[in-house]
Amino acid sequence: MSFGVPLMKPTLEGKSRTGLHLTEHGVHDSFRFGLCKVKENLSMVHPLENSEKYFLQNEEAARLTSLRNQQGIHAPLRLAAELKATRSVGRLPFLESSGLSTAALNGSDETIDFTDILGLPEFDERNLVPHVVMDRKFGDF
Numbered sequence: 001m002s003f004g005v006p007l008m009k010p011t012l013e014g015k016s017r018t019g020l021h022l023t024e025h026g027v028h029d030s031f032r033f034g035l036c037k038v039k040e041n042l043s044m045v046h047p048l049e050n051s052e053k054y055f056l057q058n059e060e061a062a063r064l065t066s067l068r069n070q071q072g073i074h075a076p077l078r079l080a081a082e083l084k085a086t087r088s089v090g091r092l093p094f095l096e097s098s099g100l101s102t103a104a105l106n107g108s109d110e111t112i113d114f115t116d117i118l119g120l121p122e123f124d125e126r127n128l129v130p131h132v133v134m135d136r137k138f139g140d141f
Contacts, residue, residue, distance in 0.1 A: 060106070079105065094133040 021033040028036045064076040086101040103109040 093137045
């Protein structure tokens with residue numbers, strides 16, 4: 001029986017070493033083929049890394065599954081439709097959405113984590129000229 005939760009065992013994640021262009025000395029030729037990333041060549045990941053990587057998705061899936069078991073199929077469908085509607089609410093391109101309605105539906109507005117204190121990178125101040133952004137958005141440049 002599957003609950004849609006990913007395995008906690010270490011898995012082979014990442015690319016194999018066949019993508020590297022090795023020289024006669026056995027090292028990657030960065031000058032001709034660019035820099036290689038070490039993270040792409042990792043073979044095993046720690047189980048805790050997988051757990052942390054997919055925590056929010058697992059939590060949402062478990063919440064929707066429990067809603068379905070308790071109230072029927074209509075509850076997760078309604079919640080998914082409301083989440084889709086709140087995520088698609090548009091603003092002007094130079095204004096970032098606060099995501100308050102999505103946070104209220106997810107229940108994350110009641111918790112305090114490090115992003116509340118340090119701030120998210122997408123909400124950094126930007127010195128954008130609204131007229132230029134609107135011209136680029138609507139193709140009038």
